């Protein structure tokens with residue numbers, strides 16, 4: 017089995033290395049990852065500049081490919097043969113920060129998995145729910161267990177599993193819950209400053225997002241100490257809305 021791993025924190029991230037180590041017993045691992053941090057890159061395709069790819073030595077002595085493209089570019093490069101044969105599975109992470117609810121539309125980690133699903137290769141995105149002092153063990157162990165199940169052929173090729181892991185030791189994980197996406201509440205503020213030329217510039221940012229704490233959601237699961245696994249389909253159609261919208265009898 018051939019597994020392509022990538023991330024959005026950059027090829028130097030310890031999370032990528034922890035993932036590589038845990039998956040190594042499952043098959044041949046190819047690493048294609050961005051050369052810098054692309055967190056919140058979303059699902060991006062580079063079209064107006066060339067992509068550079070460098071063969072690099074990883075801290076464990078193996079080699080990987082580092083690219084100046086986005087996380088989804090890295091997966092596209094992998095699909096098109098930059099690291100050898102087309103993969104059977106793509107795993108993205110372990111991200112340093114949760115990707116819950118609406119975060120998945122911003123996330124480079126999840127976008128890399130989406131690029132895989134677009135290419136009909138099943139994918140796992142895995143994120144650790146902390147911005148500091150990451151404990152990768154539980155996420156790394158679970159990534160290997162879940163990847164083994166996916167490689168058994170149990171998953172449709174055009175979906176991805178979005179996994180979020182509480183930042184605690186293995187023995188403190190309460191269990192694994194299959195969840196739906198919750199609703200994130202963002203607390204962005206517009207920060208206005210002035211550059212040395214007297215022109216205004218802006219930062220959009222604020223406190224860490226919150227979210228609804230409804231049971232059954234990914235946000236609830238992680239907040240309560242469980243590993244959350246959310247199946248994600250690339251078909252974003254709102255099916256219940258189809259009939260309602262048809263009843264509008266739209267015309268030109």
Ligand code: MN
Nearest residue numbers: 024025055111
């Ligand atoms: Mn990230």
